[in-house]
Amino acid sequence: MLRRNRPSLILQHIHKPNPGKALIILPLLLISIQSCYNDPNFLGNNLIPEEDIYAVKTDTLFEVSAYSIKTDTILATSGYLGYYNSEIFGSTKGSFVGRYLPTTSTEGFGGPTAKPDSLFFYLKTSSYYGDTLISLAIRLHEITDTAVVWNPTSSLVDLEGKYNPNPLASGSYRGSQVLKIAIDTTFARSLMDSSALANPKEFYTKFKGLYLTCDDLDGFGGVAYYLSTSETYFRLYYHYTKVIDGKDSTISTNKAFTFNSYRFFQYLHDPSKATPSLAVQHLNDTLYQDTVFYVQGMGGVYGKISLDDIAQWKDSVPVAINRAELVIGRVIPQTVTSDSSLSQLLLYYKDNGVWAGVIPDQISQTTGGVNSNGKLRLYNNDYSIVITSHLQRILNGEISDKNLYVFPNKTSTFAYSVLQTGNSSRKIKLKLTYTKIR
Structure with a gap:
């Protein structure tokens, strides 16, 4: 009103x-104007x-x-990973969703002799909100619905049923600058697909994306970290055999799988808390x-x-x-x-x-x-x-x-x-x- x-x-x-x-009037008028319009x-x-x-x-x-x-909808391409519970607004959980892709290559992984040695997921944060003494349980899940990352509509949408509920890997993060999580070599072996490596569309059909989230925290407060997406990636270490000067030689190398522009942050709110x-x-x-x-x-x-x-x-x-x-x-x-x-x-x-x-x-x-x-x-x-x-x-x-x-x-x-x-x-x-x- x-x-x-x-x-x-x-x-x-x-x-x-x-x-x-x-x-007589002019000086009075000038004084009036000056006092009103300074x-x-x-x-x-x-x-x-x-x-x-x-x-x-x-x-x-x-x-x-x-x-x-x-708020009905937003789409955030940068943001926080974590959980925070406010007495006023309830809880807010920040998660990351993105597609990962290695540098396109027609050389493959070195032929049929190639075998994985290890696969790590690296995560780096640049700032935080909350209490860094709180340990944050982080989980990595494989996306099962291609549309989630190909055509994101909102950061406020629940992804229940659109990712594998069994974590690909998990780890604990507590205020350290870099997190390194080891991933089972079974998944590493599936990444070593030379055909998919040469064709991004085929790669995304096979590997639809990653859902990086965390467990809820008890009580009020919490912690969330601003995620540096440019320094969040997989790195695959592997070896293969190559004939050099007539002799079999073992070549050890690695490939990084980075997150390109197809990514967004998910924010879930629960005001009941x-x-x-x-x-x-x-x-x-x-x-x-x-x-x-x-x-x-x-x-x-x-x-x-x-x-x-x-x-x-x-x-x-x-x-x-x-x-x-x-x-x-x-x-x-x-x-x-x-x-x-x-x-x-x-x-x-x-x-x-x-x-x-x-x-x-x-x-x-x-x-x-x-x-x-x-x-x-x-x-x-x-x-x-x-x-x-x-x-x-x-x-x-x-x-x-x-x-x-x-x-x-x-x-x-x-x-x-x-x-x-x-x-x-x-x-x-x-x-x-x-x-x-x-």
């Missing part, structure tokens, strides 16, 4: 003064023809509604506005902010937006785990029912990437997001969806934010500086 106090008129339409009063953001007013200006005013009491929505008194309430309920809404990474929960009432207000009077700023207060919940807040919020939008991306106000015109708009302001414990351009497009009828969708600045992050709504004691606000046009 939008509420707005009647704004005070700062500058009324000015009629041309008569010459006798000009010297904000550099008002410079956009210069673009409006003087005869069309009726009034410029600032209203800080626009209030908007916000709700918590469950949260503490009931702290858990997310009124999820997907846009009829009742709670006092807080939530933004979570890993495809968990995002926020929906409704601007419908702003658009209805604009219909009553034509305006040009000079500046629009959303101010969203942060709540710091008391939990037993040292969870961290998001450093930045990103606002996405839809048009004609289709996700259209991040609002232009948060995109750098220089680099094309995300700018600093929407960063957490620790001194004020809130997020300030300028939405001037996007709001003007809504008011002009260029965008049909009058909502903003609040997400973390990174898809794969365990950080989150609990935020205040229009029903909080410290309400989410939309600050507007606008010009009323005749």
Whole structure:
């Protein structure tokens, strides 16, 4: 629901003064203008023809509604392997799915004398979230459904029934930088297929992919590691016999099987494991506005902010937006785990029912990437997001969806934010500086 106090008129339409009063009125007018418009953001007013200006005013009491929505789908190609249980959101498990392939070769493995010596799976992580003193039980499974990796649709899909439940290998990971897991030579022998080695399509038909996951952990907290996919691979050590100078010689060598671009991370959420008194309430309920809404990474929960009432207000009077700023207060919940807040919020939008991306106000015109708009302001414990351009497009009828969708600045992050709504004691606000046009 939008509420707005009647704004005070700062500058009324000015009629041309008569010459006798000009010297008296002009200094007063200059003082008035200087005191009202010392904000550099008002410079956009210069673009409006003087005869069309009726009034410029600032209203800080626009209030908007916000709700918590469950994420339907994401597709993350980089991310975490691990398990973490939050008192607020419940558990999140990160797993890796990918296709592996050796360097294509017509030379094969050295002929019929080739035999495997050993096969290892190597895993390297670059960072972590949680407690590295916790031991993580890791399992490798063979994918049995080709479509899982060939045509991934979402990181939030359960792969039950699409992989071999019997692990190909398993190991324990506890904060070390590199994990090396030995794999049975029976599987190593099956990899030594010279025909498949020369034909990637044949190789993928035989070896559909790998599912790298972990066991659940007890209690709250946990640990997850950011996986370096470029340094996650199989290495097969083998030997074969070759005649050199008329004598049989044993050649020992190896091949690496790396994960190419056909890969993604799976994130499974179980909100039932949260503490009931702290858990997310009124999820997907846009009829009742709670006092807080939530933004979570890993495809968990995002926020929906409704601007419908702003658009209805604009219909009553034509305006040009000079500046629009959303101010969203942060709540710091008391939990037993040292969870961290998001450093930045990103606002996405839809048009004609289709996700259209991040609002232009948060995109750098220089680099094309995300700018600093929407960063957490620790001194004020809130997020300030300028939405001037996007709001003007809504008011002009260029965008049909009058909502903003609040997400973390990174898809794969365990950080989150609990935020205040229009029903909080410290309400989410939309600050507007606008010009009323005749």
